[in-house]
Amino acid sequence: MRKRLDAMAEGQADLETAVVAGSPGVAITDLAAKYGADLIVVGSHRSGLQEYFLGSTAARVVRRAPCALRVLR
Numbered sequence: 001m002r003k004r005l006d007a008m009a010e011g012q013a014d015l016e017t018a019v020v021a022g023s024p025g026v027a028i029t030d031l032a033a034k035y036g037a038d039l040i041v042v043g044s045h046r047s048g049l050q051e052y053f054l055g056s057t058a059a060r061v062v063r064r065a066p067c068a069l070r071v072l073r
Contacts, residue, residue: 025060033066041070 005017014068016035032040043061058071 023060024057025064028057028061029064029066037067039068039070040065041072045071045073 002017002019007072009015009017014051018031018035020031028040028042031037042058042060042061044055062071
């Protein structure tokens with residue numbers, strides 16, 4: 001996973017990748033706070049009537065984000 005992320009990030013200015021374990025919503029926001037991240041990008045893939053609501057991981061990140069956040073659907 002780390003090799004794939006690093007390959008995708010290669011050549012991008014000011015971009016770091018990380019692979020962490022734990023509860024995703026907590027681990028993502030804790031890592032962002034630890035490194036002073038400027039932006040968190042998180043995906044939400046609910047469909048149908050539920051498209052108006054975020055998935056549980058995205059919702060946790062939205063509530064806990066220490067920086068700007070972009071949710072992709």
